[in-house]
Amino acid sequence: MGNLLTEQAAQKRAQELRKQLNEWSYQYYVMDRPTVEDIAYDKSYRELVKLEKKFPKIIVSDSPTQRVGGRVLDGFDKLNHELPMLSLGDVFSKQELLDFDKRLRKVVAEDFAYNCELKIDGLAISLVYKNGLFVQGSTRGNGVIGEDITENLKTVKAIPLKLTEPVSIEVRGECYMPKRAFAKLNAQREAEGKPVFANPRNAAAGSLRQLDTKITARRHLSTFIYYLMEPEKLGIEKQSEALQKMSEWGFRINPESRVTAAATEIDAYIDEYQAKRIALPYDIDGIVLKADPFSVQQIVGNTVKVPRWAIAYKFPPDEQETIVRQIEWTV
Numbered sequence: 001m002g003n004l005l006t007e008q009a010a011q012k013r014a015q016e017l018r019k020q021l022n023e024w025s026y027q028y029y030v031m032d033r034p035t036v037e038d039i040a041y042d043k044s045y046r047e048l049v050k051l052e053k054k055f056p057k058i059i060v061s062d063s064p065t066q067r068v069g070g071r072v073l074d075g076f077d078k079l080n081h082e083l084p085m086l087s088l089g090d091v092f093s094k095q096e097l098l099d100f101d102k103r104l105r106k107v108v109a110e111d112f113a114y115n116c117e118l119k120i121d122g123l124a125i126s127l128v129y130k131n132g133l134f135v136q137g138s139t140r141g142n143g144v145i146g147e148d149i150t151e152n153l154k155t156v157k158a159i160p161l162k163l164t165e166p167v168s169i170e171v172r173g174e175c176y177m178p179k180r181a182f183a184k185l186n187a188q189r190e191a192e193g194k195p196v197f198a199n200p201r202n203a204a205a206g207s208l209r210q211l212d213t214k215i216t217a218r219r220h221l222s223t224f225i226y227y228l229m230e231p232e233k234l235g236i237e238k239q240s241e242a243l244q245k246m247s248e249w250g251f252r253i254n255p256e257s258r259v260t261a262a263a264t265e266i267d268a269y270i271d272e273y274q275a276k277r278i279a280l281p282y283d284i285d286g287i288v289l290k291a292d293p294f295s296v297q298q299i300v301g302n303t304v305k306v307p308r309w310a311i312a313y314k315f316p317p318d319e320q321e322t323i324v325r326q327i328e329w330t331v
């Protein structure tokens with residue numbers, strides 16, 4: 001491009017490049033479906049970087065160039081979760097799960113199904129969007145006070161910088177490090193004589209706590225988003241519906257969740273994923289059962305710390321998992 005390029009022409013070309021790059025990135029990082037060779041991506045990306053360098057005024061917040069990090073923060077601001085990030089009650093046996101189900105059905109007259117979800121073993125995060133643009137990301141902290149890690153979360157490619165609709169929402173999810181990235185990182189750290197991380201959750205937490213966002217950007221973090229705050233404001237009536245809607249907005253949603261009507265289906269779900277656990281490309285430490293209709297949440301509400309309409313079933317610690325981790329996922 002000769003330098004006769006006007007800012008307007010640069011803006012137009014940059015918009016075309018962003019659209020293409022964001023589409024490729026969505027397919028790769030959100031849908032796990034690589035659709036383009038790296039070289040094609042890099043070529044377009046380099047052209048966009050050049051255009052934005054030449055005409056800085058054309059830069060927009062959802063440009064893929066805004067994901068590389070680059071600032072070294074001197075700390076994280078604390079922030080107040082207007083809607084507290086609750087904890088989860090947890091049970092360790094199917095019998096306790098049945099007791100939870102019985103207790104809940106005693107209070108709730110209407111029949112209802114559960115939404116069963118894998119319990120991703122990462123770090124709980126909250127993401128706030130204003131008119132479809134990512135404006136703030138934070139850690140759970142103690143549930144009321146968290147840390148603003150927006151700059152670091154912008155580098156997580158699975159977190160959309162701009163949604164497909166201009167909605168103003170807050171969502172909750174888990175930020176995690178895939179097992180393969182964890183094995184690679186630890187192999188690298190070992191080679192550099194640095195201490196290795198004990199598990200992917202610690203590695204994810206350490207990566208999000210980095211004050212140098214460039215380091216966070218190369219840690220291959222990902223997310224699964226699992227809750228939409230105040231769904232009633234958008235006329236969404238069930239957890240399964242909220243997950244579907246969040247997927248349409250561009251969030252990465254775990255594909256293994258399932259609506260189960262009867263308790264026996266829950267048993268099957270638990271058995272299935274206890275067996276699949278080792279083969280999953282990310283760590284899970286159980287499953288999360290949520291009453292699917294949000295009306296049930298309205299009826300039973302939450303205690304100070306935990307919802308009465310949801311429970312976590314924790315898998316027994318699976319020691320051979322650790323041995324397998326060394327074999328299966330070393331690069």
Ligand SMILES: CC(C)(C)c1nc(N2CCN(c3ncccn3)CC2)c2cc(C(N)=O)c(N)nc2n1
Pocket residue numbers: 086087088117118119120121122124140172174226227288290307310
């Ligand atoms: C929205 C509710 C409260 C029902 C909820 N809360 C969750 N958690 C709360 C406790 N959390 C927590 N973290 C640290 C210390 C205490 N509690 C960690 C997230 C969920 C975690 C997962 C997951 N991991 O995959 C999930 N699929 N659904 C969740 N749903």
